[in-house]
Amino acid sequence: MPFRHPVASVAATIVITLSLLAIGALLFGFSGVYDVSASSKDNPIIAWMLHSTYEASLHHHAGKDVPPGDLMSLNNIRAGAQFYDSTCAACHGVPGKPLSFIGQGIQPAAPTLLAASRRNNPKLMFWVIKHGVNMTAMPSFGKTQSDRTIWQTAAFLYDARGITPERYETLVHGSK
Known part of the structure; x- marks a missing residue:
């Protein structure tokens, strides 16, 4: 099993996590689920x-x-x-x-x-x-x-x- 440097693993985890969050935000944004009407209160x-x-x-x-x-x-x-x-x-x-x-x-x-x-x-x-x-x-x-x-x-x-x-x-x- 090849040796992985701990800093590289942490960096990879951060990049993957941020990528997944960005994809999730895009999917949420384009889903139309969030109500943008002026007649409803914004999510706090x-x-x-x-x-x-x-x-x-x-x-x-x-x-x-x-x-x-x-x-x-x-x-x-x-x-x-x-x-x-x-x-x-x-x-x-x-x-x-x-x-x-x-x-x-x-x-x-x-x-x-x-x-x-x-x-x-x-x-x-x-x-x-x-x-x-x-x-x-x-x-x-x-x-x-x-x-x-x-x-x-x-x-x-x-x-x-x-x-x-x-x-x-x-x-x-x-x-x-």
């Missing part, structure tokens, strides 16, 4: 994996853009509030109002960006708004909006964490 393992991938990608790619010096000015926050109201509110919600029928139909659900518990780091928000997120309903606004508009929206999201319905209305529509 798949949801965790996709969210973890999103977080890692976001932190790898975002944060390199330089915000304008006047990012947190009231004018920028107001402009961001108006853009949010006209474009983002349908999916992400407005304080004091029920989520739109569009927002209710998204799976995975769009995050409630105005919640007090959100961090909404402007550099990260800028990147997400500009580039969008694959396999979610988040579009790339960088294709249709200026960097200025996107920074203004990021400024609003940072400022508006935990915003009251009254302040939201004032920012969007001006003083009453």
Whole structure:
């Protein structure tokens, strides 16, 4: 019986195992068994994996853009509030109002960006708004909006964490 080096055996076992896992994943993927409909909840393992991938990608790619010096000015926050109201509110919600029928139909659900518990780091928000997120309903606004508009929206999201319905209305529509 020929002598087999233990490292070669371990390497062969790893290669065979990974090959079998890849074949199994392909067979599962092409079987049609997994329900991709937006009316069903994601498998918790798949949801965790996709969210973890999103977080890692976001932190790898975002944060390199330089915000304008006047990012947190009231004018920028107001402009961001108006853009949010006209474009983002349908999916992400407005304080004091029920989520739109569009927002209710998204799976995975769009995050409630105005919640007090959100961090909404402007550099990260800028990147997400500009580039969008694959396999979610988040579009790339960088294709249709200026960097200025996107920074203004990021400024609003940072400022508006935990915003009251009254302040939201004032920012969007001006003083009453």
